[in-house]
Amino acid sequence: MIPVPLSELLALLDKLHAPVNKAALTQAYARAQTVPPLTDRPQDQVRGLLSDAGMKDVRLALLPWRRFDPRHLPALMWHEQAWWLAERHIEGGNTDTLTLTREGAESRTLAPDDIVTGAPGTAAGDETAVLWFSLASHVQSENLSDSENPAMRLVWRELLRDRSWVFRVVAATLLVNILAIPTSLFAMQVYDRVVPTLAWATLTTLVVGMVLVVGLDWLLKTLRARIMDSVASSVDKRLSQHVYEHLLHLQLDQQPGSLGTLAAQVGALDSVRQVVSAGLVFGIVDLPFAFLFIGLIGLIGGPVGWVYLGMLPVALALGLYTRLRLRRLTRQQMLRSNERLGLLVDSIRGAETLRASHAGWRFAQDWQTLSNSIAGYSIQQKSLTQFCTNTTGSLSTLAYVMGIVVGVWGVEAGYLTTGGMVACSILGGRVIGPVSQGVQYLMQWQQVREALDMVNNLLRKPTERRPGQTLLLPDRLPQHIGVEKLRFAFPQSPVQQLNIPALHFHAGERVLLLGPVGGGKSTLLKILAGLYRPGEGRVRLGDADLWEIDPQLVSAQVGYLPQAVQLFKGTLRSNLMLAGAVSDTTLTEVTRDLALDQVAAGNPLGMDMAISEGGSGLSGGQRQLVGLARVLMSRPRIWLLDEPTASLDGEAETRVWKALQARLQPEDILIVATHRPMAAVNFATRVLVVQEGTVVRDGAPDKVMPGLMARATASRPTVEVMNVKTRMPAASNSAGVLNGR
Numbered sequence: 160m161i162p163v164p165l166s167e168l169l170a171l172l173d174k175l176h177a178p179v180n181k182a183a184l185t186q187a188y189a190r191a192q193t194v195p196p197l198t199d200r201p202q203d204q205v206r207g208l209l210s211d212a213g214m215k216d217v218r219l220a221l222l223p224w225r226r227f228d229p230r231h232l233p234a235l236m237w238h239e240q241a242w243w244l245a246e247r248h249i250e251g252g253n254t255d256t257l258t259l260t261r262e263g264a265e266s267r268t269l270a271p272d273d274i275v276t277g278a279p280g281t282a283a284g285d286e287t288a289v290l291w292f293s294l295a296s297h298v299q300s301e302n303l304s305d306s307e308n309p310a311m312r313l314v315w316r317e318l319l320r321d322r323s324w325v326f327r328v329v330a331a332t333l334l335v336n337i338l339a340i341p342t343s344l345f346a347m348q349v350y351d352r353v354v355p356t357l358a359w360a361t362l363t364t365l366v367v368g369m370v371l372v373v374g375l376d377w378l379l380k381t382l383r384a385r386i387m388d389s390v391a392s393s394v395d396k397r398l399s400q401h402v403y404e405h406l407l408h409l410q411l412d413q414q415p416g417s418l419g420t421l422a423a424q425v426g427a428l429d430s431v432r433q434v435v436s437a438g439l440v441f442g443i444v445d446l447p448f449a450f451l452f453i454g455l456i457g458l459i460g461g462p463v464g465w466v467y468l469g470m471l472p473v474a475l476a477l478g479l480y481t482r483l484r485l486r487r488l489t490r491q492q493m494l495r496s497n498e499r500l501g502l503l504v505d506s507i508r509g510a511e512t513l514r515a516s517h518a519g520w521r522f523a524q525d526w527q528t529l530s531n532s533i534a535g536y537s538i539q540q541k542s543l544t545q546f547c548t549n550t551t552g553s554l555s556t557l558a559y560v561m562g563i564v565v566g567v568w569g570v571e572a573g574y575l576t577t578g579g580m581v582a583c584s585i586l587g588g589r590v591i592g593p594v595s596q597g598v599q600y601l602m603q604w605q606q607v608r609e610a611l612d613m614v615n616n617l618l619r620k621p622t623e624r625r626p627g628q629t630l631l632l633p634d635r636l637p638q639h640i641g642v643e644k645l646r647f648a649f650p651q652s653p654v655q656q657l658n659i660p661a662l663h664f665h666a667g668e669r670v671l672l673l674g675p676v677g678g679g680k681s682t683l684l685k686i687l688a689g690l691y692r693p694g695e696g697r698v699r700l701g702d703a704d705l706w707e708i709d710p711q712l713v714s715a716q717v718g719y720l721p722q723a724v725q726l727f728k729g730t731l732r733s734n735l736m737l738a739g740a741v742s743d744t745t746l747t748e749v750t751r752d753l754a755l756d757q758v759a760a761g762n763p764l765g766m767d768m769a770i771s772e773g774g775s776g777l778s779g780g781q782r783q784l785v786g787l788a789r790v791l792m793s794r795p796r797i798w799l800l801d802e803p804t805a806s807l808d809g810e811a812e813t814r815v816w817k818a819l820q821a822r823l824q825p826e827d828i829l830i831v832a833t834h835r836p837m838a839a840v841n842f843a844t845r846v847l848v849v850q851e852g853t854v855v856r857d858g859a860p861d862k863v864m865p866g867l868m869a870r871a872t873a874s875r876p877t878v879e880v881m882n883v884k885t886r887m888p889a890a891s892n893s894a895g896v897l898n899g900r
């Protein structure tokens with residue numbers, strides 16, 4: 160790689176608003192020209208130059224593009240033998256494009272997937288890479304998990320991010336309310352001035368005025384609705400994105416168990432936003448105006464005002480009572496609805512098993528029980544809200560009637576005219592409206608509280624890295640990975656799944672991880688991959704704690720193959736290139752070595768053959784091969800493979816080991832959890848047996864394997880053939896060997 164040009168570096172620092180002295184950096188560049196470089200690593204060169212220019216605390220890393228998260232752009236990109244300033248643009252809210260610019264060249268606009276890596280003949284140094292600066296100003300995420308009510312804080316933060324809408328909506332609502340005053344005064348003038356004298360000219364003037372008022376009122380209400388809709392849509396987008404990304408970055412061992420709950424948690428903020436934004440305007444404008452109108456009624460009609468004022472505490476008591484009674488019902492209904500959603504997802508995913516084991520009736524029964532229970536709660540809830548709505552309606556009519564009655568007394572007593580009485584009735588309508596609305600809010604608030612609780616449960620769960628955490632960007636390739644004083648237990652699990660005082664793996668090691676079913680192999684691999692965070696102890700990647708390192712760097716170094724490979728809706732190609740585009744040559748080579756090309760060859764669409772949701776369309780073994788292909792294409796330094804050949808036949812298994820060996824660099828670390836060690840034992844350098852969460856054996860294959868084989872043979876059942884006891888032959892996968900007992 161050639162050194163990073165000054166112009167591109169300055170352009171990036173400018174984009175990042177980094178406090179750099181341009182003149183000092185230019186001088187540092189000039190000084191660097193006069194001496195031979197101490198290092199040919201661009202990250203070290205840039206660090207040196209920046210340090211020379213007075214920017215000491217710079218953290219940067221060089222990452223392969225395929226492992227880089229484009230949301231962290233802008234950055235400098237090494238692409239087609241040149242350094243570019245890469246920026247990300249989101250057009251129309253969804254199309255993601257990259258713009259590459261550099262001095263003296265035409266700028267380019269590309270889709271992230273257009274940048275392929277590992278092009279034919281590319282050495283590691285020629286591959287598209289990103290030089291990424293981690294600056295303090297870059298870390299924008301807020302730590303919501305410490306907050307008492309993170310969901311509410313999030314809703315407020317998003318609603319008030321741009322406060323101008325509040326002023327506009329409040330101003331519009333204010334005017335709408337003010338316009339109600341001339342409406343009532345119109346009636347008063349007509350009754351008191353026009354009707355007694357039949358003054359048509361006055362009536363015409365009043366009507367013209369009212370037409371203007373009505374027009375303005377219509378315009379203001381339309382504008383207000385538009386503003387509210389656009390705020391709602393942008394807030395919804397940001398809220399759902401935030402909650403979804405929080406979910407994606409949740410510590411995997413902390414994810415909620417129920418899928419229904421999880422789905423409901425992600426969607427629940429929507430109802431919160433609606434009530435909070437409408438409630439905000441209600442609280443700021445409508446409610447104070449209700450009091451203003453009561454005052455106005457009092458001014459015109461004297462005691463009539465007391466009638467409407469007296470209605471307020473009754474309505475408030477009604478709303479609070481309903482809310483209290485709704486609390487239990489709403490909670491139960493939500494819980495059951497979540498359970499039912501979970502059941503639905505489970506039965507769709509497990510349709511085959513249900514059909515094969517004739518267990519459908521059991522699920523149908525559960526569905527019916529849940530539906531009955533939801534319907535029961537729903538009926539109770541509806542009748543309660545109906546009761547409240549009807550009572551508020553009757554209360555309003557009563558207030559209106561009482562207002563008229565008291566008004567008649569006023570007319571009799573002489574302090575109120577007929578027109579004044581009509582005006583009081585019209586203004587009374589402006590009091591009744593907000594009061595009924597307030598009662599509705601009180602009822603809805605109960606639902607919102609439940610929804611908030613649900614989202615809070617999700618947002619309080621820890622993410623893989625603390626928001627705002629200063630992450631390490633080590634730039635040396637890790638020479639070892641390991642755990643120290645490790646203790647791990649799943650949440651709510653009374654037993655400890657792993658307890659390992661110390662375990663280290665060094666460069667060049669090829670390790671087989673054996674042990675009985677449920678022994679803890681997968682959990683250990685997930686901990687080493689940085690997917691599960693241990694409750695106690697440390698995971699070390701090189702010299703640093705893995706959880707202190709930027710996750711992009713971890714995933715650039717560590718490749719993990721899960722036991723159950725997940726495929727996603729798309730094509731075979733999109734599933735293979737899940738982590739980013741690779742060159743067609745790399746794709747062809749890997750698929751050929753794993754014989755996955757035969758799958759594509761058998762389909763007229765080839766690599767573009769459709770994969771449906773949940774990954775149906777491929778066999779179990781083929782899925783495993785897709786998972787392996789993903790890891791092989793990502794070329795990690797540390798390979799963590801969980802049962803890579805469990806679903807494969809002997810031939811495919813041999814092919815997998817060959818493909819893997821061809822790609823393993825001498826310094827790479829390979830750790831394979833398997834129940835079929837025999838095909839891999841010849842190239843293994845170390846065998847570990849994990850049982851009941853601890854390492855019970857650890858040594859060279861020739862030391863550990865004979866003992867395991869002997870035990871496996873001894874534990875194999877015997878059959879009696881014509882009175883001769885014979886030991887059962889060993890199965891090719893030697894499952895017994897793995898028990899380690």
Ligand SMILES: Nc1ncnc2c1ncn2[C@@H]1O[C@H](COP(=O)(O)OP(=O)(O)OP(=O)(O)O)[C@@H](O)[C@H]1O
Binds near residue numbers: 675678679680682
């Ligand atoms: N999500 C989970 N919640 C609670 N306990 C779990 C969870 N996943 C695994 N376990 C428990 O952790 C223990 C270790 O499981 P793990 O999957 O690591 O075993 P394993 O050695 O990989 O087994 P196998 O050989 O069957 O794949 C088991 O006792 C299992 O029941």
